[in-house]
Structure formats: C-alpha cells, structure tokens
Amino acid sequence: MSLSQQQDRQHCFHPFSNYHQLNRDGARVIVKGEGIYVYDEQGNKILDAMAGLWCVNLGYSAKPLIEAAQKQFNTLPYYNLFFQTTHSPAAKLAAKLAEITPAKLNHVFFTGSGSECNDTVLRTVRHYWACLGQPQKQIVISRDNAYHGSTMAGASLGGMKPMHAQGGLPIPGIVHIPQPYHFGEGQGVDVEMFGQQRAQLLEQKILELGVENVAAFIAEPIQGAGGVIIPPDSYWPEIQRICDHYGILLIVDEVICGFGRTGEWFASQTYAITPDLMCLAKGITSGYLPLGAVMVSDRIAQVLQEHDDEFTHGFTYSGHPVACAVALATIEEMEKNHLVEKVRNDIAPYLAQKWLALAEHPLVGEARIKGMMAAIELVENKATLKRYNKTKAAGTLCRNICVSNGLIMRAVGDTMIIAPPLIISKAEVDELIQLAWQCLDQTYAQLTSRTNI
C-alpha cells in the first residue's frame, strides 16, 4: 500500500462512500491527468468517460485555464463581493454569463458549488415572493430521483430516497412528483404520452397544494446523477405551459447540462425552456476550480432591486477571483474553438451513432443519448427488459470491470452512464466504444456463468 493510500485510509472520509468498504479496500490514487485520460499510481492509463464528475469538459490539460489562474493568483488571489465591493474577474464573468445565457437571465449570484446554487435558489424564490407580499408562497416542487446537491437544501430539493433517509430530509416546504423516466417507469406507454402525463403531475400537485402556496418548480433538463434520464420531447413544453399558466417560478438546474453538454450552450436552449433561475457549476471552470453561478431573470431581479432591504445570504467564496478568471478562460476557449458547434454538429452525432449500436449487445435493454451524455440499461432478459435481481449488482460489476479495463463509466443501479469531455476526438470515441463492448462482454460472461451455477 502506497503512502497516499495509507494516509487516505487513516484520515480521509470520502463523499458518497461506504466507510466500511473504503477502510477495507483502500482507495485508487490518481496522480495525473492528460487530455481525456487520468493515470493512477500504478501507471494505468484510464479513459475518463465521465469527465471527472461531469465537469472536465475541456479535458485535463487545457493550458489557457492554468495560465489564467496563474495570472490572477499573481494579481489578486482573493477578495470578496461583500460590503459593496467587487473586482474585475467577477464583474467581467457576470457580464459574460448574462451574454451567453438565455435572454432574460441578466443577473448572477456567485457560489462555490452546485449545492450552494440550490441553497441560493431556495432562499431567492422564497425571498422573491415575500418581497411581493406573498410570504406563504414557500413550497418548491421537485421530482423523485432528482439530484440537486448534498447540502440540507440541495439534498431536500433532490429526490434521492436514500439521501432523505439520512438526517430527516426533506426540510419542510419541498415536495416531489414522479420523474419522466420512460424505461424505468413507463414501459408499455407511448413515450410522448408518458412525457405529457408526467408533466401534468405538476399541474395536479399545484392544484392539490393551492397555487397560493407554491413558489417554484425545479428540475434538471436531463437528470444526470439519476441515470441520464432524457425526458420525452413532450415533457418540457408541458412543464413550461404549466409554470407560465400558474405564474410559478421555473428553476432549471443546469449544473451538468450547461456549457455545451447537450450541444447548445445550455439545455434550456436545447429544450426551448424559459427559466426564471438557472443553476450553473462544474463545466463553468471545466472543473479546474470550484465555482457556481445562479442566473437570475429580469422578473426576479427587478423585484429584488426595488426592495430596499438586505438579502441576507452569501458565501466567502462567492465570486472568487481566481475561479472567475478560470471561468472566463473556459468560455473564451470554448468560443475560440467553436466547441459547442463542434459538439452539436460533429462529435455528439458521431458518439450517438456508435453508442446507440450498443443496444445490440445481449446485456443491453436500451441505449439513449442526448449531446454528450448517454446511458445504457443492463437487463437480464432483452425481450422482456427484465432487470437482474439487485443481489447480482450487475451495474457495480460492470463498473469494476470497466475500471480494470481502463475505462471510467459510472453505474447508477444497473444503468451505465457516460459524459465524456467535450474535446474528445473521434478516434477516442472509437476507443471508448471498443472498451465499452469489451467490458459488456466480460460483464455478460460473468453474469451468465453465475446464473448457471
């Protein structure tokens, strides 16, 4: 066991980990990143088809980002935005974000992470309605199996039952409706009809709660951590109609989907959504430094600006100058290289063509993809789409086989997902797909030999 592994085992608690297992098995030590690959202590080269945690959109060796950080460190390594103070990286990034996000989003509240964005939106929407003399308009409607972060508000807005089970969540005033997960919950129903039905559950919930009590609806355009759940095309137009009709605020959590992942700058453009609030993080700095941003619409900004009292909310690292400088460099790099257009017109269609062919594998019940985020569903029976018994842990087995073959794919139950760096080349897509086939073969061989015992 290496020194890093020893120190880690003795002292480091990891996010979303089983500490019994972690202590027993120790952790893999990553020492280097280059392009779309990471390298571990043993010198293994691993193709990172998850771009870290859906964030390293420009890969691991984007020099302009590193140079931007160095330059800012040398000028002003830290200052904050409290007490009527600002600095040029934050001001410039705010203006840039207002320019590239959808038209009505012209203000930004900086945070340090996606979770902090969601804490911020919860406080913002409640404050907004209070400013308008409707303080009882508190409830935020979210969805089962959504992921909005790990803070108390983030985990409460999220719809992950195991997270709610620890620590008595959700906090009051947050309710959940079912998700638009056709493969998992809509078999036998026409896809578009299913999308409509699931969206209409929002309307039912608003009526049940009373519109006078509902502040907002929050959703990821495509659920990421829940298993790359791509909604039917009918879903978002109906959600938009309902939010508009009842005048409730629409919050889109684009922490994963933003910055080119769906082939537009933002998934709100992909799905023609007009949000009142938009959460951004991850790809905003290509993951190089922690930064989040809540985009605020003119409708909300106007009310907050007319209200002559303090919004009592903020973080030490809101608008950290080095993180903002790296975000500016990230956006500049993406613009200079026409990365979003390349994703939309070239690399995403190429990946789609190869990825969707995985549906032919005997272990795969469905393959789906939107832009540069994709999933396959592992099934025991391809004809009936019956899943493996949970005790088989097919997804975990597949994930472990992937890593030992030099590929990082993530398992969400028995759904295998990818979200590779946006700079991936066609040759690297070929390699990813070839590794995926190989790993599916090995997983299938192990699962079927176990079945036969």
Ligand code: PMP
């Ligand atoms: N929202 C979404 C949609 C996310 O996927 C995540 C992180 N995976 C978060 C919020 C939380 O972000 P963070 O981990 O930076 O707090």
